[in-house]
Amino acid sequence: MQMPRFAKSALTAAIATGAMVVFAAGPAQASQDVTVHVLQCPLDYCATAGYGWFHADPLGDTPGDALKACDLHSDGYSIKAWLYNRDTGKVIRTASTAGHTANYCTGWQTGDLPEQTPIWVDVCKMDGATKHECAYGAEGWS
Template identity: 50%
Template sequence: MAAAIAGAVAFTIVAAPTPASAALPDGYRVETSRDGDSLDMQIVDGAGRYIGWAEFNADPWGDTPGDAIRAHDISGDGLGVEAWLDIDPGSSFQADRIASTRGHTSPYATPWITGNIAEGTRVGLRICLVQGATIYCSGTQYTYA
């Protein structure tokens, strides 16, 4: 609750919970590739078509920032693609960063979502398909910042 005290305003910040999600639809699969601690997760539909991917880039390279995620949607199937990153995961997944293609016409790649993460910190990445309130997510792949 916000309160005004002698002209100042205090705010209580409440962290948003990770949205509830279901497993990927039948026939869909995820292919994972790694380059050092960087990680790509590609989603393939039941017909074998690549429909999008999520990226975690651990270290800066050229114009690409480190400690960053982004999502790519390359299929005009009506589903958006999201990359979810859990920083220093505990016993349950908590998305600390989400890159989403929601509301954009495919093909579309999000800008990099970035922020410093201490070197050696464990992170978890998920790729999700989204449509309205429906969310389908992969299992979590782990790597390090």
């Protein structure tokens, strides 16, 4: 059975349109800041001991692709934040309040990242090199 000419044209157009959809790139992810809070204790209703903050894009005096850690509670622990490349699992940079008393935030730890780098932030209360309460994983993009 022979296909009518208009049906062949419609079929060709549909195949071409489908190919464009399959091969078109997906929309780029917008850069995304990430803030991760770690609690004073392992219970959900405890107050925030501190946090780590990844800032994706520069804004005024705040640099982009930057990480800081803040210790909000005088408990003898420091706060450490890790910024990871989500695809490779490698640490990009860290920020730590070790050696400072509470109500302290580190300066921004900076370095340019390629746009749309998938990142991950973890934050822990630290006693020297020992991790205590931790908040694992919040994702974003540079």
